[in-house]
Structures are given as C-alpha cells and as structure tokens.
Amino acid sequence: LIIGGIGTCEVHTGIGKTFVFFKCLQTLPKNTNVLFLSEAQVREKTVKDDAEFYEKLYGYNPLENYNVVFKLYQSAYKTSVQDIFPNSNSTFICMDEIQDLLSDKRILFILNSNLNNVKLLALTATLDRKRKYIVQDEEITKYQLLNRFCPIIYSYTINEAIDDKNTRELKFFILKHSLDIRKNIKAKGKNKEWMTSEQLQYEYLDKAFKKAIFMPDSKSKDKYVRMCAANRARFLYSLPSKTELVKTLVSKLEGKTLIFGLDNKSLIEICPNAIVETNKNLSKDLEDFKLGKTQITASNKILRQGENIPNLSNIIFHSYYSAWPVFTQMLGRSRKSNSVGYVILVLTENTQEQKWFEAATENLKSSWIYCTSINQLIERL
Helix, strand or coil: CCCCEEEEEEECCCCHHHHHHHHHHHHCCCCEEEEECCCCCCCHHHHHHHHHHHHHHHHHCCCCCCEEEEEEHHHHHCCCCCHCCCCCCEEEEEEHHHCCCCCCCCCHHHHHHHCCCCEEEEEEECCCCCCCEHHHEEEEEEEHHHHHHHHHHEEEEEEHHHHEEEEEEEEEEEEEEEEEEEECEEEEECCCCECCHHHHHHHHHHHHHHHHHHHCCCCCCCHHHHHHHHHHHHHHHHHHHHHHHHHHHHHHHHEEEECCCCHHHHHHHHHCCCCCCCCCCCHHHHHHHHCCCCEEEEEECCCCCCEEEEEEEEEEEECCCCCHHHHHHHHHHCCCCCCCEEEEEEECCHHHHHHHHHHHCCCCCCCEECCCCCHHHHHHH
C-alpha cells in the first residue's frame, strides 16, 4: 500500500485492522485529507477510542494533524470524494469492512469519484468469493468487483490467527434443537387463522419453497422463489422454542455473554437491553455492557463489526445464515484474552438451518462439540 497507494488488507477481526489504518496514515504528509468510510455509526467512536489506545502505546495520537472526515456508506454513494474535498490535490480513503460498499447502489461512490491522486485502503475480515450479486447489471462476486479498483494485497485468515495463537483460544459447541410439535403458534391464511406447530408450519413453508423452485420459468418465478425463501427464513429466525432454549442457556452461563440473531423481537425477548435498532436506549445499554454493568446483551448487525467488547466470555448464535464473512466478523467480538472463549451455535436439526451452518463454517478448521442438552453443554465447558 505504501508503495502503490492502493490495496485491501483481509485480516481476521481482533488482530487490529484499525491499527493498519493508523500505520498507513503515518506515511502521509501532515494535513492530508482523510475520508473514513464505514457501515456503522458507532465506528467513528471506536476509531477515536483506538486512537487514544494507540497514543498510550506509541506516545502520539495518529489522527492529529490530519483532516479526518467520517462518513457512512449509506450516504456516501450519493456523493463523491471530490464533493467532500473539492480543493484537495491528494486524499486518503479508508474503506472499513469493504464488503459493505460492494453493492449495486453503494459502489456509485467509487464510480462517481475521480481516483487520480487518491490513495485507497480497504479493510475486511474476509471477503465472499463465491456468491454472485447483480452490480451495475453485471453478475459478479464481491471479490471480483473489489479487485477492479482496490485488489487484495495481504490476507491473514481466522485459521492462521488461531494457528499462530494471535487470537483468543475458542471452543466451539453445537447445541441441538428440534422444532416444537405442540400446536401452540398461530398461522394465518387469506380468510382465517388456526393453531399449528413449528414442525407443521416449517413443513408448509419448505414445501412452498420447493414447489416454487420447480415452477416453469417466467418473469414472476424468481420473485416468488425469493419470497418463499424469505418466508421460510424469517420463520426459522424467530422460532419461539429456540428463543426459550437460549433464554434458559443464558441463565446457566457464567461470564459476559453476547447473543447474535436475526430477529429483533426474539432478541429483545431474550434480552430486553438488546443492541438493536428498535431499542431507544441502545447507546446507553451498549456502554453499560462494555463497562460490565450488565453481563448479557444481544444484537443483530450493529455489533457484528467494529465494536470492541472487553472481557467477553461467550458468544451464542441464536439464528444465522450461510455467509462465512459475517460469521467470522461475529467471532471477532471475542477479543484476545488469557481465558478460553466459548462459541455456542444453536442448530435446528432437519431444517434449512443445517445447510446454512455448513456453508457458514466450511472454512473453519476448528472442530465442533455436539451437545443434545443444555446440561450436557454446561458440563463440557
């Protein structure tokens, strides 16, 4: 990066991606215009917190003497680097968690910007090399798109970090879960409602998805397939029996616990101070959790990346999907420590969740310990 001025560092979360930004920044002349792009609003605070820690280590604040502007991907695509720094002859852009920029809409920031005399640093924990997206009417992977303007120049995976003991020692557990067969949930049709079970409702939604797959090709087929897949996924994300299982599990664990899930209502039911968009006290609850005033919280995407959680003992996956980069980002919340960290994934057997789990963890070398009950899991910790 220092030689060419452009490059992506693919580094496991927890190793110190922000320090990579600081080190690159120090190679540039003072008063350089710097744009830091990110997905999460909290990222500006965490960068500034990391700068204070950097100052304790090295004796100076790495952000001083630079004109640093923080901007979110959600708004950056509407502008360009020249709009932000209209009279700049040289600009440095750091794109945090670069995968969040690589979409049909957000890539417009790159396309709208003149990148001559602009140095680019992109940071990510891991980049999806398989799944294809439609970007500017082209089917392409995020990896391929990134390499067009900011190629990967360094990669350090979670497996390498584990082998080198540069990340926290983690033990991985699977807690098996089964769909409830009791008819205790409400289903709705066009003109009526009825009581059904998780098992029956899942079978209904899964059958609808498979039926959609084999429909004759038409303009409406793809949309209908996506709708059926989304209906099935939302149901699995919000299983009442799974929520109850996690509530019981959390009550028996020792230490600070972070629960990841994809349904905010379920997360709030598990933990009323969950760090989700619908929580009006989100900032205070997050600070209390970081300071140890509370020992349990839950989150969807807000804590997936960028936030440092000290003294975290347990990570629980309540619900998830198949994206490996997202999975490794979440693992990165368990920062390096002298104690072992526990990763517990609740797996609903004989459902699509089994395939999501296999896809999300296929690159992880560490073995999983399977448990059929909470008591068995607690005994093995």
